[in-house]
Amino acid sequence: MKRSSVLNVADRNASVQILDGNHAAAEGAKLSRVQVVAAYPITPQSPVTETLSEFVEEGNLNAEYVAVESEHSALAVCTSASIVGARTFTATSSHGLAYMHEMLHWVAGTRLPVVLACVNRAIGAPWNVLNDQQDSISQRDTGWIQIYARNNQEILDSVIQAYKIAEAVYVPVMVCYDGYILSHTEMPVDIPSQEDVDRFLPPYKPHTTLDPAKPRNYNLVTLANPRVNAEGVLCHGYMEIRYLLQEALQNSRETIARVGQEFGELFGRSYAKMFWEDRLDDADIVIVAMGSLAMEATVAADMLREEGHKAGVLGLRVFRPFPKSDLVKALKKSRLIVVFDKNISYGLEGATCSEIKSALYGSGANAVVRNFIVGLGGRDVKARELADAVKKSLSSMKEGVLNNEYPEWICEI
């Protein structure tokens, strides 16, 4: 599992190493020169915390590693460290993320650019340690930007970009990647040099100041209406502060695209789009998936193409802010959209499917939308199953019926 053979890439100051997803996340945090790391180990995230504490112990990362007794405390430490001007990092999974729930709101509400790696894992009950995306999807409404990686390279790249995005718009960023499928699977990862990352990522400039010479109080009781402060200035009520959080997320789309583009110019891997497109140009059938499932979907699209179907894949990368208008443009030509979700909003359907349908409303799109719940609790998802689900949707399409009441499940009930 150790970082192994180093192979120099001729034209850039980078090296390719064979890394699993957790090491890629830790490398990303190290290259971002994080100053405070506070985390609590949980399967399958534990190697992230172990690697970072090794980095600090060996003197390879000049950071304070705070060992805490819970995830709630981990994020509380990051909150305090971020508010006094430190670049902070934490990582967790599943029940750990659920335990952070309250602090997720505090971080976003205080507009602190904390970066969190969420190693996606199913949530109880019953106990399960394997992958799905229910944990991060359940935190959708906490005001964090959510980015999903398809492979280990994207994990490392996304962590570095996350700091640049978060510190520009003052919104925290969650970088999500699938447990085991990515976290414990090794693949070649191009690691940029520290000098290049330093050129890309400027030091953190906090919007808050804690200075005894200029005392400030943050997150005081803020009631419904605006009020005049001790200096006679009319200050926000609770609602205005919450409006600004929404506004920041809405506006963050431009920043995410700009940062992704700049990253591409410097490192040769562009992230200028909020989602990945695979053969959408001529596709009339589009498979939508998020995270590593989007990679599996391209194999399914290959199968469908071989069988004569014009299939393409839209891999969602940024889930919050949701790229509504861009997505509508990309899906404009499709007549069938099949959305695979590794999560469900119980009583309705998969979360990404709902978002896509809401984006399409009023766009004039006339595509049939079908939703399949797959891969919960680590259930293996085969490309063949995805392709078959698309074919099943095709054959059951009825004139004028665009929407189904509930999703279908690929399981053995």
Add this chain to the structure above:
Amino acid sequence: MGTRECKHICGESSQGIGEAGRTGEWRSARPVIDHDKCTPARQNKPACFLCWLYCPDAVISKTIPVQINLEYCKGCEICAQVCPTHAITMVNEEEFSS
């Protein structure tokens, strides 16, 4: 002009009386001090001041006699509870409005 002019992006304030708003408006009962019972007033000495120490809004003065700033006293009753001489009584606000 909206609240954007304050330039804050999260809840923040500087030090000052009334930063949390006029908390006196929250009060449903008012602490009333009987200075015949209150130790500093009775002995004309800076003594006791437990109410000053415990008031969470810091609206009680450490003076002779002790005074309460009713603009910001939120009526929590802590002062009345800690007073060893039972000098403070909580009186329903309605009795002052009539």
